[in-house]
Structures are given as C-alpha cells and as structure tokens.
C-alpha cells in the first residue's frame with residue numbers, strides 16, 4: 326500500500342508552495358485537503374515541549390498517514406488507538422510506535438489480535454467485565470489496565486463521559502480487581518472534546534486523587550489526562566495551551582508521588598485542527614445560496630454536531646479577481662439531502678460565482694475521519710503545502726477540463 330505518488334507523478338502537479346498555487350495548478354472540481362506540515366509540526370512541538378509528560382496522538386481524530394508521519398517525525402511516537410484497524414495502521418507505519426488501546430469497550434478478537442499480533446498491552450477499561458475479558462484474551466499475562474473515570478464534561482463541546490467512564494466506587498473496585506489479577510493499574514479520564522476551561526483538568530485530577538486515596542496500597546503506574554485541549558476556531562478565542570498544561574501540573578502536584586509513574590495525554594483536535602484546510606469549489610450559485618462539493622455528510626459535520634465555525638476565504642486564481650464586500654452566503658453540500666446545509670452562513674465576496682474556490686481553514690480534526698460516502702461523495706484527496714516534498718493522495722477525480730488529475734493509490 327502506498328499513498329505517495331512516484332517521483333515522476335510528483336513532478337506533474339509540481340510543488341505546492343501555497344494553497345492558491347495548488348488551486349491554479351490542479352483546478353480541482355473535488356474537495357482537496359491541504360496538509361500543512363509546518364503547522365502540524367509546531368503543534369506537536371508545543372505539546373512535546375510544554376506538556377509535563379508524554380504525548381500520544383489520538384489517531385481517530387485524523388487517521389491520514391501523512392498526518393501520522395508528520396507528528397511522528399515531530400517527536401510523537403505514542404498513539405491512542407480505538408480499533409484493530411487503527412492498531413494495524415500505525416504498527417504498519419512504525420514498528421517502534423507505542424500503542425495504547427484506549428477504547429473502553431473492545432471485542433475479544435480485537436483485544437486478542439492487538440495483544441498477540443501487535444504486542445499491545447495497555448488497555449482502557451471502565452467495567453469489571455472488560456477487565457476479565459482482557460485478562461482472558463491476554464491469557465493472564467500482565468497488562469496495564471487504564472481505569473477510565475467519569476468526569477464533568479459539561480463545559481466541553483462534546484461530553485465524553487455520557488457513554489464511558491466509571492464512578493469513583495466502581496473505579497476503585499476495578500483497580501483492586503486488576504491489581505489482584507496481576508496487572509498494572511493506571512488512571513485515565515477525558516474532560517470532553519473542545520474543552521474551553523483548563524479548570525476541568527484540575528477537577529478531573531482531584532477525582533484521580535480521590536481514587537488513589539481510596540486504595541493507597543495499589544501502585545498507580547500511569548495517569549492519562551486524555552484529550553480535550555481545544556482547537557482555535559472562528560468563534561471566540563480559547564485559552565492558550567500553556568494554561569491547560571499549568572492546570573495539569575497543579576493537579577499532578579496534589580497526588581502522592583511514585584517513582585517511574587508515567588504521565589500521559591492523548592490529544593487529537595489541538596494537534597491537528599490547524600494543520601489542514603479544505604479547498605472546495607462552488608458548483609452553482611443561486612442568489613445568496615452557494616452549492617459546493619463538500620458538506621455536512623463529508624468534512625463539515627462538526628458545523629452541526631459541535632456548532633463549530635471555520636474561517637473561510639474565496640479563491641479565484643485566474644480571470645478577474647474576486648470583488649465586492651463580504652456578504653453572508655448559505656452553503657449547501659453536494660448530496661441530495663435538504664439537511665446538507667451549513668447551519669451558519671459564510672461571509673464571502675459579493676461576486677463569488679460558479680467555478681470559484683473556497684478555502685475552509687482549521688479543518689484538520691474530525692473532518693476526513695467522519696466523512697461518509699453518502700451519494701457517492703467522499704472527500705479524500707490530500708496535498709501537502711509548504712517546503713516538504715509534495716505528496717498527492719486521493720480519489721480519481723476529473724478536473725473542469727475533463728482530464729483525470731489523480732488516482733487512488735492508498
């Protein structure tokens with residue numbers, strides 16, 4: 326499997342120094358993810374240098390291979406994986422990647438294969454029966470059971486404690502159970518995705534402290550503060566990452582210390598949101614309505630589920646430049662469904678027309694990862710922007726002149 330074009334093909338689309346250059350060259354009639362390695366790298370460095378512990382990447386947020394590669398090259402070699410497919414994806418790329426299977430509910434087959442084939446021995450649990458399942462499928466060999474605690478996620482855009490997580494009482498019983506079965510014990514939580522308040526981490530670490538205090542004889546070998554660190558979108562500024570790291574430091578300082586204990590985080594959104602934009606094309610204009618080639622069943626579902634707003638700008642690389650004041654346009658996606666419409670209008674130049682492009686920024690998190698094939702539309706073309714060698718991946722796509730521009734290789 327390869328998602329990289331050969332050197333000859335690579336020279337065909339050229340090196341895309343910037344997004345406008347890519348549009349001028351490819352004139353894509355299909356949505357194109359513009360991956361910006363420099364931005365991904367600096368997000369990774371901010372975490373690696375600022376977080377008081379080790380950084381895992383939550384692969385579910387954007388499983389694109391080039392994203393994983395860029396983060397790995399920037400110093401992140403641990404990964405939170407949610408399925409056997411994600412285990413295989415990362416293990417296939419990097420033999421030395423450390424995988425943490427942090428989905429609290431796994432099939433027996435997934436546990437067994439992750440353990441026996443890929444050597445994964447760190448698992449999330451939030452129920453006593455899951456502990457027994459892992460114990461059985463790893464044939465009693467010592468593993469690390471990361472007991473997931475429920476936390477208050479009410480401030481976050483997505484509550485990740487409504488479905489998973491154990492009460493303090495159940496968590497301490499599971500810590501005892503896992504310990505008595507001969508496994509290592511860790512504690513773990515997720516404050517909810519797109520968390521606007523660093524205090525959520527102080528509070529969650531207070532729950533960790535209480536769990537440790539309830540079973541003081543059980544060594545806690547790892548504490549994972551999860552994800553939840555926010556992306557910066559077009560909807561009010563979030564506190565800087567440093568404030569979140571400071572809250573984690575404060576919370577950790579209240580815990581009984583233990584030599585060798587690992588401190589982990591597993592961000593998705595804050596690592597990748599800023600690292601990709603999406604270029605879409607206007608296929609029809611009806612007054613103040615624009616019909617584009619991506620929508621809520623593709624890359625833009627978080628405009629509905631999370632009420633997220635992304636910055637957008639219009640691009641017209643040839644002919645008369647775009648003009649006019651910026652007006653609100655209702656944006657319809659490509660499927661036949663009337664609900665395939667962005668909940669908020671985009672502000673775009675008054676004379677935008679069919680054939681123009683729109684760059685929608687900060688789209689790296691939960692975009693391609695959530696896209697469906699509804700009506701046959703699946704956004705999957707990816708280009709790299711910047712000085713790194715050009716890689717183009719994605720579907721067979723026909724440009725406006727009817728020429729096949731690229732083919733699926735991945």
Ligand SMILES: Cc1ncc(COP(=O)(O)O)c(C=O)c1O
Pocket residue numbers: 383386405427428485515517518519551552553554591592593594595
């Ligand atoms: C177990 C787990 N870890 C990490 C993440 C990443 O969270 P975020 O993207 O908010 O950083 C998620 C998101 O769903 C998750 O479920």
